[in-house]
Amino acid sequence: MSHTVVKTTPIDGQKPGTSGLRKRTAVFMEPHFLENYVQAIFDGTGGVEGKTLVVGGDGRYFNDRAIQVILRMAAAGQAARCIVGQGGILSTPAASHLIRKRGADGGLILSASHNPGGPDADFGLKYNGGNGGPASEGVTGKIFARTRDIEDYHILEAQDVDLGTLGTSDLGGMTVEIVDPVSDYAEMMEGLFDFEAIAGLFANGFTMRFDAMHAVTGPYAKAILEDRLGAPAGTVMNGTPSPDFGGGHPDPNPIWAKALMDVMYGDDAPDFGAASDGDGDRNMIVGRGAYVTPSDSLALLAAKAHLAPGYAGGLAGVARSMPTSGAVDRVAEALGIECFETPTGWKFFGTLLDAGKVTLCGEESAGTGSDHVREKDGLWAVLLWLNILAATGQSVSELMAELWSTYGRCYYSRHDYEDVDADKAHAAMDRVRGQLTDLPGQTIAGAIVEWADEFSYTDPVDGSTAQAQGLRIGFKGGGRAVFRLSGTGTVGATIRLYLEQLEIDPERLGLTPEEVLGPINAAALEISNLKALTGRNAPNVIT
Ligand code: VG1
Numbered sequence: 061m062s063h064t065v066v067k068t069t070p071i072d073g074q075k076p077g078t079s080g081l082r083k084r085t086a087v088f089m090e091p092h093f094l095e096n097y098v099q100a101i102f103d104g105t106g107g108v109e110g111k112t113l114v115v116g117g118d119g120r121y122f123n124d125r126a127i128q129v130i131l132r133m134a135a136a137g138q139a140a141r142c143i144v145g146q147g148g149i150l151s152t153p154a155a156s157h158l159i160r161k162r163g164a165d166g167g168l169i170l171s172a173s174h175n176p177g178g179p180d181a182d183f184g185l186k187y188n189g190g191n192g193g194p195a196s197e198g199v200t201g202k203i204f205a206r207t208r209d210i211e212d213y214h215i216l217e218a219q220d221v222d223l224g225t226l227g228t229s230d231l232g233g234m235t236v237e238i239v240d241p242v243s244d245y246a247e248m249m250e251g252l253f254d255f256e257a258i259a260g261l262f263a264n265g266f267t268m269r270f271d272a273m274h275a276v277t278g279p280y281a282k283a284i285l286e287d288r289l290g291a292p293a294g295t296v297m298n299g300t301p302s303p304d305f306g307g308g309h310p311d312p313n314p315i316w317a318k319a320l321m322d323v324m325y326g327d328d329a330p331d332f333g334a335a336s337d338g339d340g341d342r343n344m345i346v347g348r349g350a351y352v353t354p355s356d357s358l359a360l361l362a363a364k365a366h367l368a369p370g371y372a373g374g375l376a377g378v379a380r381s382m383p384t385s386g387a388v389d390r391v392a393e394a395l396g397i398e399c400f401e402t403p404t405g406w407k408f409f410g411t412l413l414d415a416g417k418v419t420l421c422g423e424e425s426a427g428t429g430s431d432h433v434r435e436k437d438g439l440w441a442v443l444l445w446l447n448i449l450a451a452t453g454q455s456v457s458e459l460m461a462e463l464w465s466t467y468g469r470c471y472y473s474r475h476d477y478e479d480v481d482a483d484k485a486h487a488a489m490d491r492v493r494g495q496l497t498d499l500p501g502q503t504i505a506g507a508i509v510e511w512a513d514e515f516s517y518t519d520p521v522d523g524s525t526a527q528a529q530g531l532r533i534g535f536k537g538g539g540r541a542v543f544r545l546s547g548t549g550t551v552g553a554t555i556r557l558y559l560e561q562l563e564i565d566p567e568r569l570g571l572t573p574e575e576v577l578g579p580i581n582a583a584a585l586e587i588s589n590l591k592a593l594t595g596r597n598a599p600n601v602i603t
């Protein structure tokens with residue numbers, strides 16, 4: 061086997077501060093592109109010589125080919141060992157767990173998360189550090205810098221590794237270890253939750269549907285829900301990972317998981333429904349005829365986590381991303397624990413989790429997790445919900461009604477304006493930014509602005525800072541609108557408008573989000589002049 065040094069030129073790498081690189085699959089498949097990025101990751105993290113890496117992905121198109129390249133490059137870089145999920149499969153939370161459990165130096169996770177997959181869709185690659193979490197801003201900065209001055213990459217010339225057979229083999233002096241992607245993860249879940257109580261639910265006729273959306277959680281959900289917990293076969297739908305996710309969009313929200321929503325709002329709806337995304341880190345929770353917003357789910361889990369054995373000692377603290385609603389803040393206050401507000405993106409939770417300051421954290425984008433790994437974890441959230449349902453004997457609707465009557469209800473909605481021309485998107489943001497100091501005190505479309513600012517963050521653990529993390533407008537009466545540009549899109553710019561309104565009046569707990577959020581949406585649109593500036597009359601996706 062010979063080791064080749066290939067001359068190459070810089071690529072259009074990841075944006076600094078984002079965890080990983082997402083591009084069109086065709087771009088990743090261009091000659092040398094993937095190789096350049098992998099070399100940039102290796103160089104940006106100080107080389108791989110003697111290191112142990114975890115490698116796996118969500119099974120999307122090009123997953124297997126890319127893993128072969130990564131293995132040959134890791135061997136050329138003299139890595140000691142690569143631990144690879146069988147068939148190239150590892151969900152993001154399972155990869156995070158494996159890095160931690162095996163004491164690996166880091167991991168490469170192949171996924172574009174909830175973005176569609178296939179030759180004409182998206183591919184992605186991200187690097188997680190030794191704590192199992194997304195690379196810090198410092199590390200992503202070094203990787204990005206390398207993508208800009210890269211001159212060559214190193215690769216071994218070798219036959220493909222058999223990814224389908226468990227066990228170890230040698231690749232140019234590096235050990236390749238193929239492991240079952242599910243078993244370690246399932247074992248960890250069994251340690252956190254009362255599997256007997258959850259199995260008891262199913263044994264007594266409790267019904268559930270889990271929509272794996274043709275993505276990576278299928279094998280995990282079948283192994284845990286059906287095989288270990290005894291849920292009847294068919295509980296897991298769309299459970300076989302497919303390279304293009306069955307032609308769908310593996311984003312667990314009421315729009316893209318419509319098949320599940322139809323079941324949950326139809327006749328004979330099961331007791332409980334859930335879905336997960338492409339790489340298994342997001343979750344959607346829905347009761348019979350009762351969709352739970354991710355912000356409310358985080359609040360409910362914070363209020364009831366102590367009912368699960370893994371959290372019986374209570375929570376050290378909680379954290380939410382800035383655009384996530386304040387529902388969890390109210391629970392934290394009642395529990396007498398601290399609630400941290402971080403910028404969007406899981407990496408900001410990492411330092412808080414590592415320092416033991418928080419136990420639970422979450423984002424409005426359907427990500428919830430805890431200190432058991434350093435990524436958000438879709439199935440974990442589903443199992444914690446099941447544990448709570450089993451322990452309380454209440455239904456999803458009853459639990460939500462109780463949450464709202466105790467803490468008030470944070471009506472919430474996110475409006476996404478996708479694939480907007482980048483200049484136009486920035487113009488709309490600039491227009492809002494330019495008014496921040498003048499807005500307080502003004503009445504706009506009938507809503508009175510109380511405060512407005514641009515969110516910046518100083519990490520309470522390591523003192524690092526993050527600027528320009530979203531434009532916020534607070535209204536009299538507990539309303540809030542936030543404007544943010546997405547960092548994960550692959551085409552054009554996506555403007556996210558996050559709307560929230562707290563209601564504590566018992567008479568106003570059963571309204572629709574549209575009724576309640578209409579006034580602040582109108583005010584936000586007037587302030588930004590979004591429609592005129594972007595030429596968009598309505599958001600593409602409302603969640
Ligand atoms: C989106 C979400 C954010 C999430 C990120 C990664 O980012 O808003 O909350 O952390 O995706 O999720 P953005 O920049 O597009 O708003 V996933 O499931 O890709 O790992």
Ligand code: CO
Nearest residue numbers: 173174339341
């Ligand atoms: Co994801």
